[in-house]
Amino acid sequence: MTPRDAAEPNDNRWSDLGRPPLAPTALRRALLREGGLWTELEVVQRTGSTNSDLVARAVGGSAREGTVLVAEEQTAARGRLDRQWSAPARSGLFFSVLLEPSGVPVERWGWLPLLTGVAVATGLSRTAGVDTALKWPNDLLVTVDGEERKAGGILAERAGDVGVVIGVGVNVTLRAEELPVPTAGSLALAGAANTDRDPLLRAVLRALEEWYGRWRDADGDPGVSGLQETYAAGCATLGRTVRAELPGDRAVVGEAVALDADGRLILATDAGVQEPVSAGDIVHLRPA
Template identity: 40%
Template sequence: MVSSAFRLERCPLDEAALRDALGVPRIARLDVGASSNHAPLWRKLDVIASTASTNADVAAAAADGAQEGLVLIAEHQQAGKGRHDRKWISPPHAGLEFSVLLRPRVPMRSWGWLPLLAGIALAQALDVHCPTPVRLKWPNDLLLGVAPRKTAGILATMVPKPDPAIVVGIGVNVNTEPAELPSVQATSLGIESGRAVDRAAVLLDLLSQLEAWYERWQCHDADANACGMREVYRQRCHTLGKRVTLRLLNGSSLVGQAIDVDGTGRLMVANDSDLVPVAAGDVIKVG
């Protein structure tokens, strides 16, 4: 039985406190010219009561020339989406729904690793807030518990013009109660830990991990092997070593053994006759 204290402790996020914790007011005044490689990443943070989609809002800001490091958090999303336009629904003040704006200094052909990078950062951030195992489901879901259930999702949106950018949206079930979850295959940090969880602490830990991995990845010229990201992802990935069924973008299905994640972030699947690299798809069955 989950305590009703989760609902009682659903307080709004304190925008000023979050900005202070990240040093955003100071960061916003920095010159982003020659010293940008050494400046903190997060330059602007806004908390809004409600919006249709933080990804759409940040993508529009990117198209208007917004600087890298924008963080937009919504206490409620009216039309939040995951991959393949699936709805992401969460009660106000129960979870975290936010998007960040990145403008990587590496070739765009390497940007496919960014959703996986965000997954690693999220998993490591949640380690300190959850007593149960934290695992990743390729390519963009985070699972909690001994019998893993979905707790978070990641959606990356490309903004090609005028200057290429990528928006990474993250949704986390923090203090969501069982009756509020979309299915029995979902869970929340509160459910797994048996207590209400501080959303602000989770957010700050995640942004810290995301910044660290993002800079490490860029400093190694987006080489997932050299920066250690590929090995960390392999260790966290619940999908690897299991028989999986994938729905591919063309509507077809692929069944086989998930063998590895390659240097570009593709899932390597061994079927009856071949080793198939999958750059984009949906794992609809594991085991």
């Protein structure tokens, strides 16, 4: 018996009855269909990072578009800027999908993480009954005890010349004492009516399939597909004074006034300049 096979708490899928395991067979039956986006769905008990695993498979030619890789637990999950993402086993949704948007101009692929954010917020709001908001560019926000908290994040990575792997992490049943930082939250702490991860995952993947299809049919045009307008409507960053911490130790403070056609955040500064931000950390400085 190897150490991984030993009877450790995290290896017993039923060690926490409040966090039952996912049902892969039922998920496949509900999501994999002829002509649909999702072509393969695998649930693993534990891995370092679903994004890293799926990127490797895609580059190696052993994964096709529509592959979904879900983990009950991740030991080396990453967010933007290689930040670590940690959560107890079966306490959230941790998954990655492989998309190959052939026919869509590469310069529009930057909308994919924003598109995923819209899909995640839509699916969770419908199924969990929790008000969600998006913090540009890739955070999912919920309200806990009157405060805005981060409950999820999205990470997009190129997989060769034709693919993009999108990773999603959402805290579902994380308890107050388990929060990694005080600014974190979960669906349960936000008063979710439903924390059953199976219907939550189904809802998110169905919303992602719908939005991805709409975006591809519009050749990736965020205006024609309705993506730009929908993201802006659900974005908690717009209308607020924010600080953009940019590469090169530069920071810009201004009011977030719009998203442009490239998905960049437009800041209106006190100097009367409108500055587009394509990458960086955004800090909300005051409520909308």
